[in-house]
Amino acid sequence: MIELMNVTKEYNNGVKALNNISINIDKGEFVFLVGPSGAGKSTFIKLLLKEVEPSSGRIILNGQDITKVKSRMIPHIRRSIGVVFQDFRLLPNKTVYENVAFAMEIIGAPYKNIRRQVPMALSMVGLSNKADSYPNQLSGGEQQRVSIARAIVNNPGLLIADEPTGNLDPDTAWEVMKIIRRINRRGTTVLMATHAKDIVDVMKQRVIALEKGQVVRDEQRGVYGYEG
Numbered sequence: 566m567i568e569l570m571n572v573t574k575e576y577n578n579g580v581k582a583l584n585n586i587s588i589n590i591d592k593g594e595f596v597f598l599v600g601p602s603g604a605g606k607s608t609f610i611k612l613l614l615k616e617v618e619p620s621s622g623r624i625i626l627n628g629q630d631i632t633k634v635k636s637r638m639i640p641h642i643r644r645s646i647g648v649v650f651q652d653f654r655l656l657p658n659k660t661v662y663e664n665v666a667f668a669m670e671i672i673g674a675p676y677k678n679i680r681r682q683v684p685m686a687l688s689m690v691g692l693s694n695k696a697d698s699y700p701n702q703l704s705g706g707e708q709q710r711v712s713i714a715r716a717i718v719n720n721p722g723l724l725i726a727d728e729p730t731g732n733l734d735p736d737t738a739w740e741v742m743k744i745i746r747r748i749n750r751r752g753t754t755v756l757m758a759t760h761a762k763d764i765v766d767v768m769k770q771r772v773i774a775l776e777k778g779q780v781v782r783d784e785q786r787g788v789y790g791y792e793g
């Protein structure tokens with residue numbers, strides 16, 4: 566599903582955010598991406614979303630070399646990836662339903678598909694009863710669940726979560742993790758960058774640890790392995 570071959574990303578200032586890394590992630594895997602601040606986690610995610618270009622190396626996503634595609638194909642690539650952020654990024658003037666529907670509208674999905682899929686996505690995250698609420702009427706955990714519904718409503722093969730529990734208290738964080746795990750069990754590949762040591766240690770999933778732009782650890786049923 567995701568294959569990085571000897572990928573290096575050097576920014577204009579000469580910083581090598583990723584230094585010759587090779588990583589393989591199969592369809593359906595659940596992967597934690599860990600490492601201290603500055604290790605290269607965000608750069609890794611941005612490369613997959615084509616927000617930055619590698620300086621060298623190849624990145625294969627769903628069998629396609631995304632380092633070679635034309636820029637007009639970028640929206641098509643992004644469509645195959647759902648993204649969840651630490652700070653939710655919901656539209657404040659749209660309801661829960663409209664926030665999720667919007668992700669389908671912008672890709673030009675037919676109205677009848679929107680009508681069908683938005684309620685399914687909201688049900689998946691346990692928020693069917695909040696469809697008409699606005700984001701500021703929801704708790705942090707509920708807002709994150711809306712953002713997860715938005716990320717999965719187009720049925721992406723890959724869900725990227727960048728520190729999704731960073732703004733949540735521990736109980737709420739676990740509710741969100743259960744939902745992400747359920748989405749993974751239905752076949753969606755999950756890549757989650759996190760500093761949540763407890764969650765990583767309890768869930769015993771694959772852990773890829775970055776440090777100074779290199780893979781220092783890649784373990785099935787791994788642990789967080791850092792102090793901070």
Ligand code: ADP
Pocket residue numbers: 576577578580581582600601602603604605606607608609
């Ligand atoms: P992490 O997400 O693990 O904190 P990042 O990928 O954000 O790591 O950063 C990796 C390294 O690249 C850091 O040294 C950071 O300062 C540097 N970096 C990130 N983005 C840029 C940029 N746009 N320009 C220059 N350096 C950057």
Ligand code: ADP
Pocket residue numbers: 660662663666684696697
């Ligand atoms: P239309 O007015 O053409 O039906 P929409 O389907 O976008 O337009 O929905 C209009 C309003 O109805 C939205 O503000 C939305 O909050 C609400 N809504 C639509 N479908 C649902 C649903 N399945 N559950 C809850 N609210 C819904």
